[in-house]
Amino acid sequence: MRSHSFLRLLVKEFRELLASRAFWLLLLFVGFLVGHSFITAVGLYAEMSGNGGPAALPQGLSPLDGVLVPTWGAYDLAATLLFPFVAIRMVSSEKESGALKLLLQLPGTLGSKLAAKGLVLLFAWLVAWLPGIVAVVLWHSYGGHTYAPETVNLLLGHLLRGLLSAGLGVAAAALADGAASAAIITLAFTVGTWALDFVAAGRGGFVQQLASYTPTAALRSFEQGLLRFSVVIVIVLVSCAAFVLAGIWLNIGRTIKFRLAATLVLVIVTAGVVWVGANVRASRDLSENRRNSFSAVDEAALRGVNQPLKITIFLSPEDPRLTDFEQNVLRKLRRSLDKLDVEYAASSRTGLFDSEEHYGEILYELGGQKIVERSTIEEVVLDQIYTLSGVTSPDRSGEEGFPGYPLAAQPKHAAAIFYLFWPLVVIITWWLLRATKGTKST
Amino acid sequence: MLTVEGLTKKFGSRSVLADVSFTVGAGEVLGLIGPNGAGKTTVLECLAGLLPTNSGTFKYHGNPLSARGRKETLFYVPDGILPWAQQTVKWLLTFFERLYSQAPEKLAALAGPLRLEEIARSRVATLSKGERKRVLLAVGLLTSQPLLLLDEPFDGLDLRQTRDVMTLLRSETTTGRTLFVSIHQLNDAAKVCDRLVLLNAGKRVAEGTLAELQAQANLKDGGLEEIFLALT
Numbered sequence: 001m002r003s004h005s006f007l008r009l010l011v012k013e014f015r016e017l018l019a020s021r022a023f024w025l026l027l028l029f030v031g032f033l034v035g036h037s038f039i040t041a042v043g044l045y046a047e048m049s050g051n052g053g054p055a056a057l058p059q060g061l062s063p064l065d066g067v068l069v070p071t072w073g074a075y076d077l078a079a080t081l082l083f084p085f086v087a088i089r090m091v092s093s094e095k096e097s098g099a100l101k102l103l104l105q106l107p108g109t110l111g112s113k114l115a116a117k118g119l120v121l122l123f124a125w126l127v128a129w130l131p132g133i134v135a136v137v138l139w140h141s142y143g144g145h146t147y148a149p150e151t152v153n154l155l156l157g158h159l160l161r162g163l164l165s166a167g168l169g170v171a172a173a174a175l176a177d178g179a180a181s182a183a184i185i186t187l188a189f190t191v192g193t194w195a196l197d198f199v200a201a202g203r204g205g206f207v208q209q210l211a212s213y214t215p216t217a218a219l220r221s222f223e224q225g226l227l228r229f230s231v232v233i234v235i236v237l238v239s240c241a242a243f244v245l246a247g248i249w250l251n252i253g254r255t256i257k258f259r260l261a262a263t264l265v266l267v268i269v270t271a272g273v274v275w276v277g278a279n280v281r282a283s284r285d286l287s288e289n290r291r292n293s294f295s296a297v298d299e300a301a302l303r304g305v306n307q308p309l310k311i312t313i314f315l316s317p318e319d320p321r322l323t324d325f326e327q328n329v330l331r332k333l334r335r336s337l338d339k340l341d342v343e344y345a346a347s348s349r350t351g352l353f354d355s356e357e358h359y360g361e362i363l364y365e366l367g368g369q370k371i372v373e374r375s376t377i378e379e380v381v382l383d384q385i386y387t388l389s390g391v392t393s394p395d396r397s398g399e400e401g402f403p404g405y406p407l408a409a410q411p412k413h414a415a416a417i418f419y420l421f422w423p424l425v426v427i428i429t430w431w432l433l434r435a436t437k438g439t440k441s442t
Numbered sequence: 443m444l445t446v447e448g449l450t451k452k453f454g455s456r457s458v459l460a461d462v463s464f465t466v467g468a469g470e471v472l473g474l475i476g477p478n479g480a481g482k483t484t485v486l487e488c489l490a491g492l493l494p495t496n497s498g499t500f501k502y503h504g505n506p507l508s509a510r511g512r513k514e515t516l517f518y519v520p521d522g523i524l525p526w527a528q529q530t531v532k533w534l535l536t537f538f539e540r541l542y543s544q545a546p547e548k549l550a551a552l553a554g555p556l557r558l559e560e561i562a563r564s565r566v567a568t569l570s571k572g573e574r575k576r577v578l579l580a581v582g583l584l585t586s587q588p589l590l591l592l593d594e595p596f597d598g599l600d601l602r603q604t605r606d607v608m609t610l611l612r613s614e615t616t617t618g619r620t621l622f623v624s625i626h627q628l629n630d631a632a633k634v635c636d637r638l639v640l641l642n643a644g645k646r647v648a649e650g651t652l653a654e655l656q657a658q659a660n661l662k663d664g665g666l667e668e669i670f671l672a673l674t
Contacts, residue, residue, distance in 0.1 A: 008541050012526070019528035098523025101492055102581070105517055106541060253491040253509075 005107045006116065013090065013120040018433055020093075022085045026128055027426045029082060033074035034131040035418020041070040042139070042411040049406035061404040062289055063139070064150050069223045071135045075158045076219055078128065079165040084186040085179075086124055087169025090117050091246065092179035100250065110247050117170060118243055125162035129155075131422055138417070142409035147288035150225040157222025160235040164215055167242030174246035190215070201317040209278065213238075225287025226331075233277035241270040283335055289402035294332050297394035298382055304391040305366070308339035312363040316346040325362070325376040332378075364388055443468040443620055444507075444515075444589060449498030451484055451644075458484050459644045462498070466589065466622050469615050473635030474624040475670070480641040482624035483521065486591045489622075490518035519582035521593035524574065527567035531558065531577050534566060538584040552580045555610045557603075571598035579607060583614060590614070592623040596630050608634045628666040638666070642674040 017023050045066040094100040103113060136146065172185040193214035200211030211217055213234045221228050248254075248262045285292040293299060311330075315322035333340055346359065362381075364371045366388040373384050379396070386393045444466040451459040459481045466472050474482050487493040489500065491512050500507040502515050526534060535558065539549045553559050556576040561569060569577065575598040582590050595611065596604045611621055611634060625631040631638060632652060640647040640655070648658050648669075656664050659672040 005541060008537060012537060015529060015533070016526065093527075094525075097525060097527055098520055099525035101487075101490075101518070101520050101523060102525050104492065105490065105513060107513075253494055255494040258494070 006112055009106070009108065009113060009116040010119060013116045014123070016090060016093070017086070017120050017124055020086060020089050022082075022089045023124055024426060024430045026078065026082045026086055026124070028423055030074065030078045030128050031131045031418050031422035031426065033077060034071060034135055035414060035422070037074045038067070038071040038135040038138070038418070039411045039414050041067045042142070042409060042414070046408040046410065049408045060289070060402055061406045062287075062402070063145050063405055063407075064147065064154070064223075064225060064287065067139055067144065068136070068146065068151060068154055072132050072154060072158055073223075075129070075132060076161065076216070079125075079158070079161045079215070080190050083125060083128070083162060083165045084169035084172070085183060087121050087166045088173040088179050088182045088186065090121065091170050091173035091250070092176075092182055095173070095250075096178060100252070104250075104252070110251060114170070114243050114247050114250075118166060121166040121170075122163065125159070125166065129158075131418060132158075134417060134422075135414075138411070138414055142407065142412070144407050144409065145405040149286040150288055153225060153227050153286045154222055156227070156232075157219050160222075160232065160239075161215055161219050163239045164235055164242075167239035167246075171242040171245045171249075174249040213274075213278065224292060224331075225285065225289075226292040227284040227286050229282045230278050230280045233280060234274050237270060237274050237277055241266060281338070285335070292331060292335060294336060294378070294382065295396060295399045297396060297399065299336055301386060301391050301394045302336045302382075305337060305385060305389040307367045307389065308341065309333075309337055309385065309388075310341045310343065310363075310365040312343045312345050312365070314345050314358045314361045314363075316359075317344075319346075321360070321376050325381075328378050329376060329381050443503065444622075445499075445501040445504075446485075446489070447499045447501070449485065449488060450496045451481070451488055451493065451498075452496050457644055459488070462641070462644070462646045464639045464646060464649050466620060467637070468588075468620055469618060470636040471611060471615055471621045471623065471634055473631040473638045474622065474641060475626070475628060475631045475638055475666070476641035476647075478626060479643075481644040482626070482641055483593055484644075485641070486518055486593050486622070486624055487520075490516065490591060492518065513587075515587055516589040516591055517582060517585040517587040518591040519578050519593065519595075521578075521597060523578070524566060525578075525581075528565055530562070531564055531566060531569070532562040534577065535562075535580055535584065538581050542584060542586045544584055544586070548584060549580075552583055552610070555606045556580050572600065572603060575599055576603070576607075579610075583610070588618070589620045589622060592621060594625065595623050596625065596627060604630060628670060632666040640670060640673060647673045 045061070045063075048061060048066065094103055104110065106113070136151070139146065168186055168189060169182070172182040172189075173179065176182040176185055193216065196207075196211045197214050197216055200207045212221075213231065218231045218235055221231055244266055245263060248259050248266065251259070254262075283292075294302065311333075313322065313325065315325065330342060358372075360374050361372050362374065362376070364373065364381075364384055366385070369388050371384050371388055373380065375381065383393050385391075445463075446465070447463045449459050449462040450457070462481070462485060464472075474485060476482055484493060488495045488498070491509060500512070502511060505511075507515065535549055538544075539546070549558075556579060558576065558580060561573050561577070564573075566574070566577065575595070579592070579595055582592060592611075595607060599607060608630070611623070615621060623631075623635070625635075637649070637651050638655060639649045648655055650658065652666065652669075655666075655669045655673070656662055659669045661668050661672055664672070
């Protein structure tokens with residue numbers, strides 16, 4: 001396809017985006033969502049920073065957890081409930097109006113036409129980031145701290161989240177007869193992934209591995225300052241597959257039988273490639289407080305553990321001790337040990353009425369030796385692993401802790417910016433574009 | 443130029459086209475006529491690759507028409523669509539003009555007969571049926587494929603507009619372009635078409651010039667309406 005034809009298609013999609021009421025509503029509401037999240041987060045951060053709170057609390061306060069993640073959490077909501085409708089509209093309007101019949105005959109492949117839609121949707125998602133960027137700038141203006149690698153990592157997570165939403169929306173619109181049906185498909189998918197998250201908690205095995213790639217779980221690793229390459233690969237692959245699926249179903253000149261067969265092939269190929277991508281173990285801990293890693297001396301010591309380690313956990317999914325163990329130990333162990341097998345042995349969901357003899361125990365097996373421990377404290381667990389493997393426990397006394405960045409600031413001007421200025425900018429821009437370009441939102 | 447052989451199309455168990463065959467000659471205006479539900483639009487959409495066929499072959503200058511070849515050979519303008527409804531007419535036409543690298547004079551030449559100036563700043567969504575039809579005709583005439591398929595090009599047009607569009611379509615063939623138009627108004631078809639394909643209940647009933655059809659129907663001086671009634 002000639003590049004100028006692609007540019008013309010890109011311009012067409014851009015104009016269609018500007019004519020879309022869903023896009024302007026996304027911009028309008030995302031300002032309120034980000035504003036509310038930011039103002040609440042800064043206020044809570046100030047309280048925890050000593051503004052009337054316990055004196056010890058400010059130690060270890062991280063702006064990533066305290067401000068950035070909750071503020072940008074608004075985009076998770078937007079990617080779930082608002083952005084898919086922008087994507088759906090880009091396809092459904094052409095199907096319903098008959099424009100698709102013209103579009104399919106225009107120069108270029110269907111792939112290039114979907115690529116144009118994808119690029120414009122990506123642009124829409126980045127424009128919707130403006131309130132979030134303003135929030136980060138405001139935080140800096142209050143004297144707040146951010147750590148660039150973990151901030152960029154968080155933004156990458158939200159970029160991928162948006163890409164996935166765009167892909168799902170476009171695919172749903174291609175599959176469904178109308179926009180309403182497409183919206184139902186998209187929401188059903190989202191609810192399905194929530195259910196998978198719930199079911200997989202504390203289960204281990206394939207279900208847990210699958211659940212770690214749901215949109216919510218995938219974003220969570222970025223929110224924790226962890227860049228898992230497998231997550232990046234899987235989300236990009238699934239998003240691309242969704243666009244390909246859209247291409248299959250928008251090709252209305254093909255029989256339903258052909259499209260079903262092509263879909264089956266796509267699902268098999270995607271599953272295979274995703275499986276390979278999911279097995280990429282490389283990851284980078286980009287958090288400033290290294291929350292996803294053991295201390296440097298422990299990581300060096302763990303490199304001496306060469307035999308497979310099996311951990312059997314007798315804790316139910318809703319037991320807070322399991323959450324502690326997952327967050328503080330297992331997550332780091334999975335990154336540090338190549339040969340780690342985790343089994344969740346508790347049979348009940350809450351553990352409240354569990355009558356199992358071993359409930360609460362964690363069994364470590366390595367090289368034919370076993371140790372049973374109940375503690376979920378990082379140092380205790382590591383020492384047990386060192387004992388089993390015959391590795392000398394390192395001296396941790398020289399390790400420096402994360403200082404924390406307490407800040408008792410008030411969210412000055414934030415309410416005016418997010419609740420007044422941003423909505424006005426959005427509404428005036430929409431009105432001006434509507435008036436000058438002769439377009440009207442639908 | 444284009445040969446269609448054995449075109450068959452079913453929607454489920456319902457047969458819409460049954461073994462339809464005809465040829466389109468270079469530089470002619472070929473009319474596809476028949477009553478509502480005869481399968482005219484289905485023929486055009488199958489030809490354009492927008493509907494899968496159950497069987498049938500399309501040959502362009504004797505060679506099978508591939509998907510890519512189809513895109514380079516023909517362009518189909520559907521009836522009753524509302525493309526990119528929130529954009530202005532001017533933008534829509536300029537989009538097609540530039541996409542197909544047409545000289546600005548081409549659009550200017552269409553503006554008069556299709557009375558595009560008066561609706562240029564209007565949004566497509568606000569156009570009347572006739573205005574929409576004129577815009578869609580302009581869209582089709584701005585493309586560059588040698589074969590243009592038009593579904594009901596006169597539907598929604600008044601008498602004067604119909605006459606102007608007929609003149610415009612005839613002049614289009616002088617540039618070497620071939621037109622294949624579906625028309626349910628037989629009087630209009632007789633005025634603008636060089637040859638005709640009669641379709642009834644998904645079957646090709648007859649094909650030829652008006653004189654040839656008169657001969658087939660044994661109606662010397664008979665109009666198209668009489669011929670159609672005699673043959674179906």
